[in-house]
Amino acid sequence: MTTPADDGFATRAIHVGQEPDATTGAVVVPIYQTSTFAQDVVGETRAGYDYSRAGNPTRTALELALASLERGRHGKAFASGMAAADAAIRAILRPGDHLIIPSDAYGGSFRLIDKIGVPWGLTYSAVPLADLDAVRAAVRPNTRLIWCETPTNPLLGIADIYELAAIARDADAKLLVDNTFASPYLQQPLALGADIVLHSTTKYVGGHSDVVGGALITANDELGEAFSFHAKSMGAVAGPFDSWLTLRGLKTLAVRMERHCDNAEQIVDLLESHSRVGTVYYPGLETHPGHDVAAGQMHRFGGMVSFRVVGGREEAVKICSRTRLFTLGESLGGVESLIEHPALMTHASVAGSSLEVPDDLIRLSVGIEDIDDLIADLSDALD
Structure with a gap:
């Protein structure tokens, strides 16, 4: 064959x-x-x-x-x-x-x-x-x-x-x-x-x-x-x-990525409208400075979402610890949703350098669970 x-x-x-x-x-x-x-x-x-x-x-x-x-x-x-x-x-x-x-x-x-x-x-x-x-x-x-x-x-x-x-x-x-x-x-x-x-x-x-x-x-x-x-x-x-x-x-990458993208887009909608969320980073947003370039070279905009929270580092850490379905952990791209604090976790190695990330930043790897459950979980953590 x-x-x-x-x-x-x-x-x-x-x-x-x-x-x-x-x-x-x-x-x-x-x-x-x-x-x-x-x-x-x-x-x-x-x-x-x-x-x-x-x-x-x-x-x-x-x-x-x-x-x-x-x-x-x-x-x-x-x-x-x-x-x-x-x-x-x-x-x-x-x-x-x-x-x-x-x-x-x-x-x-x-x-x-x-x-x-x-x-x-x-x-x-x-x-x-x-x-x-x-x-x-x-x-x-x-x-x-x-x-x-x-x-x-x-x-x-x-x-x-x-x-x-x-x-x-x-x-x-x-x-x-x-x-x-x-x-x-x-x-x-x-x-x-x-x-x-x-x-x-x-x-x-x-x-x-x-x-x-x-x-x-x-x-x-x-x-x-x-x-x-x-x-x-x-x-x-x-x-x-x-x-x-x-x-x-x-073998299942194509079908998984469609679901990752579907779910991420709805999570972005939640974050964009939430009073305790500051900047949302997602190339699918028309306000993203790279949106037009991304639209030209990507099929869709992916399952990764980052955002900054009102209240600074302390509040960001608390939110990361309050989710039930978004598992606190490093890595990304799995079928399960993950949440992490980059400044203290995946990007701790750039602390003090020109690449240092904001300490009020949270990164989400949006999984393929039922979206209503993910929205409820993240809403509870934010509230």
């Missing part, structure tokens, strides 16, 4: 790389829980596999599916989103190189670049990526990478992928887009000119808060080879069972 490249998104998510097993006819890709593979002749493998760090059939199925959904040619699955981010940095940059990052980057990405990349010899500039003039001004002769998140975490800023790709090309640099918040269903950066797409597959791709993983996808053959080399050499690859869980989640 083959799946044409022009099949719909949900069809490709279910079928690409996932043909029925040739021996048994099993319609679900098996978990090849093995570390090594028998060779009949020295140096000649049966199906291109010799050792599971280098390649595993379950992981290959996931990588093929992810590459198809992002309209790329090469996908590599890693043990975590940060392992994928580290591989991207090591594959593209060298000591002495400069990169541009968002001024509201994810705390983990900032920590990787600032605490590990800088001692390794990198330099970086943190700029608001929505300000294209600021991005152009930040480019240096040794700039080799623009690191983009859109929407950003946790302030849901929007960057114009097409325009950033043009800036990167002019600078002889690469554009990497962290597509974790949008997922491949809502946004496909490679089609807009990006060179690399990064995912924490822990989030929307896996979708069930039961597996940790990451991925890099590209249409560039040289980059694809470099990512494969680094995955094999550094070893932070996705294991067979983790790959299988992620692949299972991927």
Whole structure:
């Protein structure tokens, strides 16, 4: 069975790389829980596999599916989103190189670049990526990478992928887009000119808060080879069972994302009208400064919502502790709704830096529960 490249998104998510097993006819890709593979002749493998760090059939199925959904040619699955981010940095940059990052980057990405990349010899500039003039001004002769998140975490800023790709090309640099918040269903950066797409597959791709993983996808053959080399050499690859869980989640990504978006839009309506809520951050709002760009490059606006509360940090912390269905916890993108206080949780690593987030900010990962129940729960916590 083959799946044409022009099949719909949900069809490709279910079928690409996932043909029925040739021996048994099993319609679900098996978990090849093995570390090594028998060779009949020295140096000649049966199906291109010799050792599971280098390649595993379950992981290959996931990588093929992810590459198809992002309209790329090469996908590599890693043990975590940060392992994928580290591989991207090591594959593209060298000591002495400069990169541009968002001024509201994810705390983990900032920590990787600032605490590990800088001692390794990198330099970086943190700029608001929505300000294209600021991005152009930040480019240096040794700039080799623009690191983009859109929407950003946790302030849901929007960057114009097409325009950033043009800036990167002019600078002889690469554009990497962290597509974790949008997922491949809502946004496909490679089609807009990006060179690399990064995912924490822990989030929307896996979708069930039961597996940790990451991925890099590209249409560039040289980059694809470099990512494969680094995955094999550094070893932070996705294991067979983790790959299988992620692949299972991927099959329902399209239907889940529609429900996430439906629910998030109604949560935004509640927050916008509530007297104890200040600014609401959601690219679906026409008042959002990046709304028009988001509307042009996203299918819908996602399941992530952030807002500031009247009463400051103390009140924000209290609200986070008063919900019943919105579970207080880090991460995002699962079927269950989560609530967190970024300044004290996911973004504590940027405290005291130029990327510090407001301490009255709350971030929601809106799940796929019944919306009436979610609205009631959040209303009770706010009141």
